[in-house]
Amino acid sequence: MNCASLKQASALPPYLAGEMRSNHAGETGAVWIYKGILALSVDGEIRSFAEHHLATEQEHLAFFEDWLSSGHKSLFLPLWRLSGFILGAVSALGGRRWVYASIEAVETFVVQHYESQYPALDEYGDAVLFSAIRQFCSDEASHRDEAGSEASQRSAFLSAWCSLVSFGSEQAVKIARKI
Ligand SMILES: [Fe+2]
Ligand SMILES: [Fe+2]
Numbered sequence: 001m002n003c004a005s006l007k008q009a010s011a012l013p014p015y016l017a018g019e020m021r022s023n024h025a026g027e028t029g030a031v032w033i034y035k036g037i038l039a040l041s042v043d044g045e046i047r048s049f050a051e052h053h054l055a056t057e058q059e060h061l062a063f064f065e066d067w068l069s070s071g072h073k074s075l076f077l078p079l080w081r082l083s084g085f086i087l088g089a090v091s092a093l094g095g096r097r098w099v100y101a102s103i104e105a106v107e108t109f110v111v112q113h114y115e116s117q118y119p120a121l122d123e124y125g126d127a128v129l130f131s132a133i134r135q136f137c138s139d140e141a142s143h144r145d146e147a148g149s150e151a152s153q154r155s156a157f158l159s160a161w162c163s164l165v166s167f168g169s170e171q172a173v174k175i176a177r178k179i
Helices: 014-040 044-067 077-094 096-115 118-124 127-150 156-178
Strands: none
Touching: 014 044, 014 077, 014 096, 014 118, 014 127, 014 156, 044 096, 044 127, 077 096, 077 156, 096 127, 096 156, 118 127
């Protein structure tokens, strides 16, 4: 990725600064979801799925880590790490079906979240930033589809958990946009 022509984060208009704060928070949570899965799962298939996704999420996180100053990051990072870890750990305890369904729910939300930024990014006109966000969104869509292709029939309990995951992700982004 060519970071040389990426405009400084301090140049971001307030709306996009909030969006980028939420992106950094979300990628932090994503890394910790996979750490949570890997902390508890002994299933080889799930571990290799999580290791593969974790590597991509770490690249996404590194982009925002390097680019944003601490003033542009969420004050609640410990909470996003903890929430991600708990989400991953609970999914891992539920087994394969829970992991795939949870990842599909999270990534469905993340794809919509990134896509919602496209008009503002287009208007802002930083081609390097826009291309990075499009790449991340495409990675998340692959994660969503990979998990979705493995997800099978859901119990009412698992469906309720996935609704909670989607709702929680939405609330976390709302908070991280501001603080
Ligand atoms: Fe990501
Ligand atoms: Fe992802």
